[in-house]
Every structure is written in C-alpha cells, then in structure tokens.
Amino acid sequence: MAVEHRSGCPINLSLEVLGDKWSLLIIRDMMFGNRRHFRALLTESEEGIASNILADRLSRLTGLGMITSAPDPSHKQRILLSLTEPAIQLVPVLAHLGAWGRRHLPVSRELSIRAELLERGGQPLWDDFMDELRELHLGIARPPGTPSVLGQLTDAYFAELAKSGPHAA
Amino acid sequence: MAVEHRSGCPINLSLEVLGDKWSLLIIRDMMFGNRRHFRALLTESEEGIASNILADRLSRLTGLGMITSAPDPSHKQRILLSLTEPAIQLVPVLAHLGAWGRRHLPVSRELSIRAELLERGGQPLWDDFMDELRELHLGIARPPGTPSVLGQLTDAYFAELAKSGPHAA
DNA sequence: TTAACCGATTGCTTTCTGCAACTGGTTAGC
DNA sequence: GCTAACCAGTTGCAGAAAGCAATCGGTTAA
Numbered sequence A, B: 001m002a003v004e005h006r007s008g009c010p011i012n013l014s015l016e017v018l019g020d021k022w023s024l025l026i027i028r029d030m031m032f033g034n035r036r037h038f039r040a041l042l043t044e045s046e047e048g049i050a051s052n053i054l055a056d057r058l059s060r061l062t063g064l065g066m067i068t069s070a071p072d073p074s075h076k077q078r079i080l081l082s083l084t085e086p087a088i089q090l091v092p093v094l095a096h097l098g099a100w101g102r103r104h105l106p107v108s109r110e111l112s113i114r115a116e117l118l119e120r121g122g123q124p125l126w127d128d129f130m131d132e133l134r135e136l137h138l139g140i141a142r143p144p145g146t147p148s149v150l151g152q153l154t155d156a157y158f159a160e161l162a163k164s165g166p167h168a169a
Numbered sequence C: 001t002t003a004a005c006c007g008a009t010t011g012c013t014t015t016c017t018g019c020a021a022c023t024g025g026t027t028a029g030c
Numbered sequence D: 001g002c003t004a005a006c007c008a009g010t011t012g013c014a015g016a017a018a019g020c021a022a023t024c025g026g027t028t029a030a
Helices: A010-018 A023-032 A037-041 A051-063 A092-104 A109-138 A151-163 B010-018 B023-032 B036-045 B051-063 B091-105 B107-136 B149-164
Strands: A065-070 A081-083 B066-069 B079-083
Touching: A010 A023, A010 A151, A010 B023, A010 B107, A023 A051, A023 A081, A023 A151, A037 A051, A037 A081, A037 A151, A037 B023, A037 B036, A051 A065, A081 A151, A081 B010, A081 B079, A092 A109, A092 B010, A109 B010, A109 B149, A151 B149, B010 B023, B023 B036, B023 B051, B023 B091, B023 B149, B036 B051, B036 B079, B051 B066, B051 B091, B079 B107
Parallel strands: none
Antiparallel strands: A065 A081, B066 B079
C-alpha cells in the first residue's frame, strides 16, 4: 500500500504523478477539448496516443485520484471520465507551461491561440475556468448566465483553424 | 536536423522538452540548490540520480538550449553548468508545480518550505529570483545591495532542517 | 441482421532506466 | 614527486516501459 517516493520534495512528488509524456496531455484533452471517454481521447488525440498507453494512464491517473470514471447512462458501454478537484487545480500549471512553450518552442498558431488567451486572462480567467470545470466534472453548479471560458477558447481555436486551414472542410 | 514533433501544441512541446522524471529535477537543483557541476548534481541529488542518466540529460538539455557548459577557471577538470534564459523563465512553472504538489501530495516539511515561500511571494518574488539567476548564470549584474532570494530560501530550508532533524549533525 | 462503435487486451519489437564497475585525466596534501 | 581523493563521464547488462498493430467480446444504431 505504502507507495515508494524518491523524496518528499513537492516538485519531485508532482513529477512522480505527472512527469511523463502522456499524463498531462490526457488531462489537457479532458480540460480544453472536453473529451470525456476513451474513444474520444484515443482518436481525437493530436499526438496519436496508443490504446494500451491510454488505458494504462487512465487507470494510473484514476488510482492516483486525478480522474474518476462512471458508467454513462445514455450508452451502456460508454464510461464517462471526470477530472477531480486536484486535477482541476492544475489549470495554472498548464497555463504557465503553455505560456512558456509558446515563448520558447516552435508552436503552431492554431494550437497556441488557447494558450495565448489563457495567458492574457491570467488568474481571474483561470479561476472562472476552474469553476466551469467544477460544474462540468464535479456537478457543482455556477450562477446561471455565467459565460463559458471553454466556449471562448474553443471558438477562438476554430476561428484560427478556419483562417489557415479549411483544407479538411 | 529537423526534429520530429508530435504536435505544435505549446503544452505538448513543453512536455517534449521537460516531460520526464529527471530533467526538471536537474533544473530545480541548479536553480534552488545552486549546483553548478556534474558531481554536485550527482552526489547531492535528493532523489539519487544515476550517473549515466545525469550525463544523458545534461547533454540533452544542452542540445535543447536549456543549459550551457563552460570550463571552470579554478579547476581545469571541472565544467561549470549554467541555466539559459529559457530555463530561468521556468521559475513560475516550478513555483506553481511546487504549490500544487504541496497542496495535494505527501510532501515533507523541510523540503516544502521553499515552495511555500515561493508561493507566498508570488510573481514579484519570482521576478526578483529570476533576476538573481540571470546574475548567477548569465553574468547580468543587478543593482548592488539587492537582497538574495536564493539566500532567503536556503536559510529557511536550513532553519527547517535544524528544527526537526539535527540527527546528522 | 449487420456494420460500426465501445473500452480495453495481447504479442511483439524497440527504447529507456537503473545499477555498478570502470576509465583517463586533475588536483590537493604530504 | 607520490599518493589518494576527486573530476566528468562511459560501458555492460538486466529489467521496465513505450510504441505499434491486430484483436477481443459486448453494445448500439441503421
């Protein structure tokens, strides 16, 4: 039961949870792409994750308390995946990581527009987004009429897509 | 020469650089532990990195432009490692990652005091710290008399160490 | 009835990790 | 100048993990 840790350093412990090439991408897709079940994560993955790796990471992240899964009432076969509160609190980490990547690495314009908006919005926008994620994933209602951060980000992404590449119309 | 990228997403590209269990720990030790050469990183590593992994990551991070190396004038054999500007700009990412770990994972008190101070200080403290790192690693002087953030963090760490475990006096 | 879709699993090869021993050269103390 | 400690790595090997393609049994929609 007692898991082995390399050290009690917060950064090390965070890396023991998130320090691989796929876990954070899965969380990113659940957050920003609103992908909530296995097939969606598998086939809509920008980076092309393999099914066994996805299955492994989902069960790993579930065991670590980052994700929960529940049967989807509309499809008996479908399993609805949700982010937990700790995972939702990764929003600022992902925002900073995206901002850093945007500044120093060869990002594509379409895929970095969301990072740019998130960076410009800062902590207030992150707080709104986390509240929206709490509504979507934890069922914690927000005041009615609250604008959707996810909607804004998604709209901006599709607008960028339409600008450059309506190839695959 | 053209490196293969899985996608142009900022988060993905950041993970291609930093998404493993050791790279960020090496950068952390260079930043917060002021470890500037191979042996220091190897033997003072809290987590016990192996020498071949360390050698591999150092050359990898050097190739990626995160670290530079130069002969140490005082010891002919010694190589001085320095963080580059992109690596220094990881301070907010590490601060948030530490804050997240401190909140959700079983950290030890001694090793999390620095994360706590960094979180309390917020962006202004991070800016001061990055300026200090620019002085230490890039030779960009700061106004004389500026207090040392690294010193504050290190002092707080040793104070915590002394509180609980003066075992290995 | 049938074809598409659901969350996985299997078998396989390739790559990465972790450990320990070791290398050739440098420095500090005597 | 000798010796012991120290410097940045390298090598060899075993085991773990990644990546790929094909496949599984059950479910749903046409």
